[in-house]
Amino acid sequence: xxxxxxxxxxxxxxxSYASAVMRYAFGKKQNAITFIELLVVVIIIGILFxxxxxxxxxTFDNLELENxxxxxxxxxxxLQGSAIGQSKIYYLNxxxxxxxxxxxxxxxxxxxxxxxxxxxxxxxxxxASISTDPPDKNGIYFYPDGSIDKIKIALKNQYGRELSxxxxxxxxxxxxx
Numbered sequence: 181x182x183x184x185x186x187x188x189x190x191x192x193x194x195x196s197y198a199s200a201v202m203r204y205a206f207g208k209k210q211n212a213i214t215f216i217e218l219l220v221v222v223i224i225i226g227i228l229f230x231x232x233x234x235x236x237x238x239t240f241d242n243l244e245l246e247n248x249x250x251x252x253x254x255x256x257x258x259l260q261g262s263a264i265g266q267s268k269i270y271y272l273n274x275x276x277x278x279x280x281x282x283x284x285x286x287x288x289x290x291x292x293x294x295x296x297x298x299x300x301x302x303x304x305x306x307x308a309s310i311s312t313d314p315p316d317k318n319g320i321y322f323y324p325d326g327s328i329d330k331i332k333i334a335l336k337n338q339y340g341r342e343l344s345x346x347x348x349x350x351x352x353x354x355x356x357x
Contacts, residue, residue: 242341244305249335249343249356251302252281256320256328256347256354258298259283263322270294270322274312274333279304307338326352 259270262285269286281302284291293299304310312318313332321329330349336342344357 238339241305241307241337241339245308245335245337245341245343248302248305248308249345252333252345253354253356255281255283255298255302256322256345259320259322260326260328260352260354262294263324264326267324269324272320272322274310274318274320276310276312276318279308279310304335305337308335309337310335320347328352328354 256272259272262268263270266285271284271286271291273280273282273284275281281304282300283294283298285294286292311334313334317329317331319329320331327350328347331347333345333347334342335344346355346357347353348355
C-alpha cells in the first residue's frame with residue numbers, strides 16, 4: 181500500500197491540534213498571569229497616572245487663564261463698539277481684590293449695568309492674580325469717538341503663566357500678549 185505524503189501531514193496537523201486542545205482542557209500547560217504580575221502592572225499604571233496628574237492640572241489652569249483673557253478681550257471690543265454705536269461712555273470696572281470684571285454704561289450722571297450676556301460679572305480663575313499698569317487704575321473708559329483709556333492688565337496663574345491685555349489708548353487698539 182502506498183502512503184500519500186499529503187495524508188501524513190494532515191494527520192500530523194490533526195494530532196498536534198488535538199494534543200494542544202487536550203493540554204488546554206486538562207491543564208497540563210496553562211497560560212495565565214499570576215497575581216504578582218497583575219500587581220506589578222497595576223503599580224506601574226498607578227505611578228504613571230500619579231505622575232501625570234500635576235501636568236493635567238497645569239494644562240487646565242493655563243487653558244482657563246487663556247480663555248478668561250480672551251473673554252475680557254472680546255468684552256473690550258464689544259464695549260468699544262457699543263460706545264461708538266450708542267454714543268455713550270462705557271466703563272469696565274476691574275476689582276483686583278475680588279478678581280472681578282464688570283461692564284457699565286453711562287446714562288446721564290450715573291453708570292448702569294449692561295443688559296444681556298456682556299453685562300455679567302466676569303470672575304478670574306481662582307489661581308490667577310490681576311495687576312494693572314498703571315497700578316492705581318481700576319477701570320477702563322470706552323469713549324464714543326473710539327478711544328480707550330491706556331492700560332495693561334496682566335493676569336498670572338500659580339504656575340507662572342502670564343497673559344496681558346494691552347489697550348493702547350487713543351488709537352483704540354486692543355491686544356493680547
